Amino acid sequence: xxxxxxxxxxxVTFDGFRAxxxxxxxxxxxxxxxxxGPNGAGKTTFMDIxxxxxxxxxxxxLWGEMxxxxxxxxxxxxxQAGIGRKFQRPxxxxxxxxxxxxxxxxxxxxxxxxxxxxxxxxxDMARIExxxxxxxxxxxxxxxxxxxxxxxxxWLEIGMLLAQEPQLLLVDEPAAGMTLAExxxxxxxxxxxxxxxAVVVVEHDMEFVRRLDCKVTVLHEGSVLAEGSLDHxxxxxxxxxxxxxx
Amino acid sequence: xxxxFLTRNPxxxxxxxxxxxxxxxxxxxxxxxGTGALSTSFLKTLGKTLCLCLVALAxxxxxGYTGILSLGHMAFFGIGGYMIGMWLMYARxxxxxTASMANSAIPPTEQEVVDAIGTxxxxxxxxxxxxxxxxxxxxxxxxxxxxxxxxxxxxxxxGWLAFRSRVTGVYLSILTQAMTLALALYLFQNDSGLxxxxxxxxxxxxxxxxxxPQSQLSLWFFWASAVALGAGYLxxxxxxxxxxxSVIRGIRDDEARVRFLGYSVEGYKLFVFTLTAVIAGIAxxxxxxxxxxxxxxxxxxxxxxxxxxxxxIGGRGRLYGAVIGAAFVSLLSTMFTGxxxxxxxxxxxxxxxxxxxxVLLGLSFVLVTxxxxxxxxxxFDLISGRRAPDRHGADLGPDKGSFRxxxxxx
Numbered sequence: 001x002x003x004x005x006x007x008x009x010x011x012v013t014f015d016g017f018r019a020x021x022x023x024x025x026x027x028x029x030x031x032x033x034x035x036x037g038p039n040g041a042g043k044t045t046f047m048d049i050x051x052x053x054x055x056x057x058x059x060x061x062l063w064g065e066m067x068x069x070x071x072x073x074x075x076x077x078x079x080q081a082g083i084g085r086k087f088q089r090p091x092x093x094x095x096x097x098x099x100x101x102x103x104x105x106x107x108x109x110x111x112x113x114x115x116x117x118x119x120x121x122x123x124d125m126a127r128i129e130x131x132x133x134x135x136x137x138x139x140x141x142x143x144x145x146x147x148x149x150x151x152x153x154x155w156l157e158i159g160m161l162l163a164q165e166p167q168l169l170l171v172d173e174p175a176a177g178m179t180l181a182e183x184x185x186x187x188x189x190x191x192x193x194x195x196x197x198a199v200v201v202v203e204h205d206m207e208f209v210r211r212l213d214c215k216v217t218v219l220h221e222g223s224v225l226a227e228g229s230l231d232h233x234x235x236x237x238x239x240x241x242x243x244x245x246x
Numbered sequence: 247x248x249x250x251f252l253t254r255n256p257x258x259x260x261x262x263x264x265x266x267x268x269x270x271x272x273x274x275x276x277x278x279x280g281t282g283a284l285s286t287s288f289l290k291t292l293g294k295t296l297c298l299c300l301v302a303l304a305x306x307x308x309x310g311y312t313g314i315l316s317l318g319h320m321a322f323f324g325i326g327g328y329m330i331g332m333w334l335m336y337a338r339x340x341x342x343x344t345a346s347m348a349n350s351a352i353p354p355t356e357q358e359v360v361d362a363i364g365t366x367x368x369x370x371x372x373x374x375x376x377x378x379x380x381x382x383x384x385x386x387x388x389x390x391x392x393x394x395x396x397x398x399x400x401x402x403x404x405g406w407l408a409f410r411s412r413v414t415g416v417y418l419s420i421l422t423q424a425m426t427l428a429l430a431l432y433l434f435q436n437d438s439g440l441x442x443x444x445x446x447x448x449x450x451x452x453x454x455x456x457x458x459p460q461s462q463l464s465l466w467f468f469w470a471s472a473v474a475l476g477a478g479y480l481x482x483x484x485x486x487x488x489x490x491x492s493v494i495r496g497i498r499d500d501e502a503r504v505r506f507l508g509y510s511v512e513g514y515k516l517f518v519f520t521l522t523a524v525i526a527g528i529a530x531x532x533x534x535x536x537x538x539x540x541x542x543x544x545x546x547x548x549x550x551x552x553x554x555x556x557x558x559i560g561g562r563g564r565l566y567g568a569v570i571g572a573a574f575v576s577l578l579s580t581m582f583t584g585x586x587x588x589x590x591x592x593x594x595x596x597x598x599x600x601x602x603x604x605v606l607l608g609l610s611f612v613l614v615t616x617x618x619x620x621x622x623x624x625x626f627d628l629i630s631g632r633r634a635p636d637r638h639g640a641d642l643g644p645d646k647g648s649f650r651x652x653x654x655x656x
Contacts, residue, residue, distance in 0.1 A: 075505040076510040079506050093496045093500065093503070104489060110509050111510075116490045160507070164508065
């Protein structure tokens with residue numbers, strides 16, 4: 001099976017500290033994957049590399065069927081190529097309405113001129129209604145997103161990601177600070193999304209990962225320690241030593 | 247998102263109506279209309295104020311909406327003034343020179359006329375040659391095009407270099423200050439080709455319209471300034487109303503997030519920076535014929551800082567705020583520095599407002615920033631009942647059942 005994203009032999013050093021050490025990782029289209037690991041294992045740095053925020057010292061990051069290298073592309077080009085990212089802290093544009101947030105994310109031409117003359121068509125409005133329905137914010141479209149609760153902001157951000165129609169979703173700790181009911185909704189959203197695209201979830205919470213019911217990659221000190229089903233990796237001795245055992 | 251552009255932006259028709267009423271009132275009371283309640287010099291002040299409002303709009307677009315604190319936009323304003331000033335000075339000197347040479351026995355050749363104009367204009371800096379930058383000074387249309395092109399190109403090149411290197415925040419402000427300072431210092435030199443610290447003068451005399459009295463000319467310029475301000479307001483409101491407005495406000499609030507949405511942040515910044523430089527250039531080209539003189543001191547860094555102060559006091563992030571701020575503060579400044587406000591005798595010391603105005607302005611800037619960050623424009627929120635939740639940066643509770651602050655329920 002051809003892979004959607006292939007990261008091979010990537011290393012990155014910050015002031016002598018090796019955050020990522022010869023990391024290799026690949027994910028196919030329409031796959032759900034969880035990445036776990038202790039603090040400082042390089043989970044966020046991994047996402048930074050894929051989205052173009054951090055340039056690795058060595059290694060390759062290849063994308064899509066054309067095996068395009070992502071290392072030469074700017075963040076915005078990578079996002080346009082089909083990689084969406086959700087940050088740990090919900091980052092929505094608080095000063096703007098839920099509708100404007102979604103409208104901004106909607107997959108459209110991103111150049112200044114076409115955005116300047118852009119006026120939403122009824123199809124766009126319908127798509128936004130549909131997305132809002134999916135993330136449970138249908139009756140909140142007119143509200144400023146800064147007024148939403150923490151969980152709603154997280155969903156709005158997931159909604160914005162879906163609106164981008166990316167082929168790969170990188171989600172950093174989606175369930176942080178959520179109530180139990182909110183977590184269940186989030187799990188459903190992610191599982192639903194993974195039917196049509198690749199989704200990578202970075203998460204601390206084992207219960208949440210168990211509910212995702214997918215292949216798990218364990219990171220430790222910047223490289224892959226184990227990979228497989230959750231039950232498989234939790235029985236791995238190395239994993240128990242560095243992560244679960246403590 | 248429903249309704250027309252005007253119903254979605256109620257401030258636009260209100261602003262345009264106020265501007266039209268103001269223009270009408272000024273026209274009725276002007277000397278040209280015969281009543282003379284308004285002196286021509288004050289009419290010029292009002293016309294100049296409208297130009298300052300226009301450049302404040304540009305500043306609001308680049309700072310209030312996009313979050314780029316440019317402290318160099320008055321340089322673009324000044325360049326616009328210089329560009330139109332070159333034609334005004336050339337054409338008027340040409341008129342005078344041809345008139346005086348017409349009496350000589352042998353009709354002057356074209357070259358003799360040009361040389362005579364050169365001597366007239368550059369005698370003051372000890373030169374008689376036309377520098378290359380005056381190549382198009384005899385053509386009104388080319389100089390008008392340069393009013394737009396020169397600030398636009400300068401902003402494009404400067405912005406491209408600065409934004410591409412991801413210079414943001416206070417570092418960018420310092421860079422823009424350096425740009426305007428360098429430009430001012432260059433223009434102060436006699437061999438810069440723009441008459442050094444003498445600047446360009448006599449700009450209030452419009453060539454070909456010598457028979458028209460200043461009272462009438464000033465009124466025309468006032469009208470032109472009002473039309474430019476109205477058009478500028480419409481343009482800015484259109485730019486910030488749609489998705490483009492969403493994106494630039496997004497850049498102001500969280501640049502990295504906009505980047506990960508797939509928007510090229512640098513491209514947008516460059517677009518706004520260049521557009522506002524062009525608006526500033528046009529405003530300058532309307533301002534300086536009313537002021538009558540332009541010299542490099544007008545481009546000094548302090549001018550751009552004043553511009554930021556006007557927008558901050560008026561309220562950034564809303565277009566009418568910038569206009570109100572520029573009009574209010576610059577008119578007050580004219581009053582205070584013009585000695586129209588009586589001094590305050592304290593017995594041991596007399597507060598002379600001409601000297602103390604800057605202290606007052608600085609103090610009010612600090613107070614507005616600390617206690618009323620929305621500026622004067624924020625007063626309109628009190629009327630319309632729009633209030634922001636005061637959560638001191640904290641999140642609301644996770645769910646409906648948990649603690650929510652009163653403000654957020656509005």
